Amino acid sequence: MTLFHRERVHLALSRRQPDRTPVDMMGNATMLLDVSYLRLRDYLGLAPIPPVRSGTSANYYDERILEHFDIDFRRVFLGKGPANTIVPHDDDTFTDAWGVRSRNVGIFVNAVEHPLRHASTIAEVEAYPWPTAEGLFSAAGVRAEASRLYHDTDYAVVARNPLSPGFLDRGCNLMGMAEFFMLMVDAPEVADYMLDRILEIYMGVYRAFLEAAGPYVQMVEVADDLGAERSTLISPAMFRRFIKPREQQLYAMIHELAPDAFIIHHTDGNVFAIIPDLIEAGVNVLNPVQTSSRDMSAQTLKDAYGDRLAFHGAIEGMEGDTDALVAEVKARIDVLGRGGGYVLASCNHMIDVAPENIVAMFETAVSYRPWEKR
Numbered sequence: 001m002t003l004f005h006r007e008r009v010h011l012a013l014s015r016r017q018p019d020r021t022p023v024d025m026m027g028n029a030t031m032l033l034d035v036s037y038l039r040l041r042d043y044l045g046l047a048p049i050p051p052v053r054s055g056t057s058a059n060y061y062d063e064r065i066l067e068h069f070d071i072d073f074r075r076v077f078l079g080k081g082p083a084n085t086i087v088p089h090d091d092d093t094f095t096d097a098w099g100v101r102s103r104n105v106g107i108f109v110n111a112v113e114h115p116l117r118h119a120s121t122i123a124e125v126e127a128y129p130w131p132t133a134e135g136l137f138s139a140a141g142v143r144a145e146a147s148r149l150y151h152d153t154d155y156a157v158v159a160r161n162p163l164s165p166g167f168l169d170r171g172c173n174l175m176g177m178a179e180f181f182m183l184m185v186d187a188p189e190v191a192d193y194m195l196d197r198i199l200e201i202y203m204g205v206y207r208a209f210l211e212a213a214g215p216y217v218q219m220v221e222v223a224d225d226l227g228a229e230r231s232t233l234i235s236p237a238m239f240r241r242f243i244k245p246r247e248q249q250l251y252a253m254i255h256e257l258a259p260d261a262f263i264i265h266h267t268d269g270n271v272f273a274i275i276p277d278l279i280e281a282g283v284n285v286l287n288p289v290q291t292s293s294r295d296m297s298a299q300t301l302k303d304a305y306g307d308r309l310a311f312h313g314a315i316e317g318m319e320g321d322t323d324a325l326v327a328e329v330k331a332r333i334d335v336l337g338r339g340g341g342y343v344l345a346s347c348n349h350m351i352d353v354a355p356e357n358i359v360a361m362f363e364t365a366v367s368y369r370p371w372e373k374r
Contacts, residue, residue: 004070009156009218013262013285013310015341022072023334023365024312024345025065027286028161028221029266031058032065033107036353043355044068052077056180057107058349071363074153075160076146076217078209097131100173107351113175120183122193130197132346133204137162142212150216151172159213160260160265161218162205166224168200168233180304181234184242191242199246203253217261219285220254222247227269227283230294234278236273243276264312268348270294273303279308288313288347289336298335311336315361318353322360329364338371 003011003019007186013017024030029371032040037050037060044065051059066074087095092102093112097330101113119125149157165173171194172181210220224243226232251263264285265278272295272299275286291298298314317325329344336342344365350358 005070005156006156007156007188009072009343014217015295015307015310015339017338017340017371020369021337022156022343023069023362024073024343025069025071025362026061026073027073028223028264028347029313029348030345031349032060032353032358033349033351034060035059035355036358037062037065038194040065040349040355040358056109057104064344066180069358070366072156073219074155075158076142076149076213077160077204077247078142078162078226079136079138080300081132081133081135081139084137089358097136097244098170098174099129110172111176114179116174116175116194117176117179118194119175119194120187122190122191125190125194125197133201133208136201137205137208139212140190142240146213146216154288156218157213157216159209159217159261161221161223162209163279164223166222166226166267167195167198167202168224168226168242171195182269184234184238188241190324193215193244194346195242199249202250206254207257210254214258214261219260220258220263221263221266222251222254222263222283223266223270226267226274227271227293229269229292231270231275233269236277239274240277244274244281247278247281247283255282262310269373270296272296272300272317275305275309279305285310285312285343287311290316290344291332292316298332302335305341306336306341310341310343313345313347314342315344316347318346318350319360320357322354322357325357326360326364329361330368330370333365333368334370 008018012022046064052061053059058175079335084097095101097113100111102109102111116128146157174363241313254263262284263282264287265283268288268290270293290296315328317328
């Protein structure tokens with residue numbers, strides 16, 4: 001039996017067995033960086049197309065590649081608002097709409113100037129020229145595009161994450177990581193005020209997005225990098241004190257405005273200790289499932305949380321040997337895909353990946369169905 005893409009995704013995210021494991025690409029943490037994209041485009045014999053954005057290391061969203069690999073998802077994007085501008089400087093740095101000055105270093109964007117680094121009082125944080133949701137993003141055309149994808153295709157429609165930094169990420173960007181971590185300890189009332197201002201903006205962005213797209217989407221992307229290789233970046237107690245309450249407010253609104261959608265939360269690293277908190281906050285799908293981190297093996301996650309959470313990503317050997325990559329794909333489906341609850345994708349963006357490996361990954365994923373009787 002062959003299912004439609006949207007039906008397949010719904011079964012998998014509902015933790016029921018689909019006909020095959022759904023596959024994803026070109027979404028949150030599953031982009032092709034330009035070097036990988038251009039090689040794959042040429043390998044597949046596709047003509048050049050313009051990028052959808054500029055100034056990042058992943059600038060292309062190509063429907064032809066999604067169709068080639070039978071990807072089960074399609075994204076709808078918020079447009080830029082009038083104040084969502086980048087100001088370049090003569091020293092190869094640039095300042096974004098939040099006032100953070102950064103520099104591109106290879107594939108990474110590193111903040112070099114944090115506008116709230118020296119803020120220590122509520123008054124100083126309040127005086128900062130905060131952006132507005134309306135200035136950052138525009139929902140013009142979103143309803144029409146989401147409706148088109150929903151009615152004219154059978155793909156699962158995804159509200160693409162417009163705010164890559166989450167609450168912890170944004171606080172660190174605005175203040176600096178060490179400074180923001182210390183603020184939560186030394187002046188929790190200031191940290192609360194700062195996070196509440198961020199929450200207000202994020203609520204406004206997602207409200208505008210989902211008032212337009214909510215009736216049509218099956219998945220909504222959110223993100224906040226909470227884990228390192230061996231542990232969470234902040235203690236579970238600090239996460240529950242400062243981050244989780246804001247997540248709960250934002251995710252409750254998302255579920256209200258997109259009642260048929262699953263929330264997919266991106267966080268790198270070892271977050272095993274706070275996965276129950278993420279579930280309680282309203283998360284349905286965990287991405288990118290960094291199985292090489294401590295406590296995050298596929299079997300450990302499936303055994304502990306597979307009855308309450310779906311998993312998305314988990315393929316880390318993209319740049320290595322092709323045979324090893326194929327074996328990894330099969331191993332992940334064997335564990336995470338049995339009984340549903342898994343969408344196969346790269347674990348984070350594809351940085352410098354040979355086209356042959358990308359082809360092998362997706363061809364294996366769509367054909368490997370170990371639960372079928374032979």
